[in-house]
Amino acid sequence: MLIYFFIGCAVGVLIYFLRSKRSKKKKNNLSIIPFLGIAFAAGNYLFFSQETNVYPSGENSVVNLISCIAFAVILLFAYGISNHIANIGEKAIKNYHQLQNEGTSKFSALINTIFISLLLLSLSFSLFIDQRLFFLSFVLMFVYQIAKRTPEKRFLRFQKILATSKIRSLAIGLVEIEGKITAGEKLISRLGKKECYGYIYYEYNVSTNKEGKKSYHQTLCEKKINNFTMTDDSGSIQILAADKPLVHLGINPHQDLEYNNKRFKEYILEADATxxxxxxxxxxNDKIVITHSAPHYLLGLSPQDYVVRWNKARPFRRNATIIVIIALFVIFSILAIPMEYQDGILTLYFNNTSSSW
Known part of the structure; x- marks a missing residue:
């Protein structure tokens, strides 16, 4: 049956390739690949394999009807599973390109993408295989999210290391400055039509469950930021931010609206903020500018008061993270290692760990 699964996947790859060549505007879904693989394998098992015990005794018409119903149910489940696997694949591709844009090497980006993809697949299906594997995947995902190097985390780490420099005495390399935006090509924000030097606009679909709890799914992210000039008490410098990834932390939303099951949120860069x-x-061109370039591939800004609050709360976050990791390790040990408590003595059976569940 496995050979039919791979044949179906091969047909799915061929259809995906042909559709991508024929129409670039129409969205091409990767889910067709695992879906056809499952469909081919299930069809062979139900309709063509006479050696299985799936066929009950009775008239051929009844057998065929039962087979068709079973095949339809399998296709329904296959459709859901295929969409989920395809979503993981699309997120993996997006993650790979994002890591590349942040300056990560191709090999490191590939290893990172493969690891997180396997981890997501394990979280999705390991609960049906082994509960210990599911819990281990959950712990690894938690640790990965903490250890993951995002541009926002790198910005907060570097602001702790770098000394704030005066613009007049900047050195070449990664620098930190503090000042206000004083010049640049102004834009009009999408919400509120306010003048600014850049905006980050988001749209979300809003859904509500039976308990009335809302969930938000991002459908649009539009960033438009032009080059601008920052000034402190020693001078001014141009920031080349147009068409560059810009980290923006701690900026309060300029507008946050919600109606007709839609949410609209926008952040803007203003001139009167430090x-x-x-x-x-x-x-x-014989002038010192600040931009997003090698080797650090980092360009970001944040209100000065937000950075102060974040630094004050950092020790509490670190201690809470350590406590959570220790608690998860203890819970996993309790679940995975057989133990017996008798007459005040706790005995751990490490040799029987693999067969405890």
């Missing part, structure tokens, strides 16, 4: 900015200072 920002802490980190980026790479380099000479371009």
């Amino acid at each position: 920002y802490l900015l980190i980026g790479s200072a380099e000479p371009i």
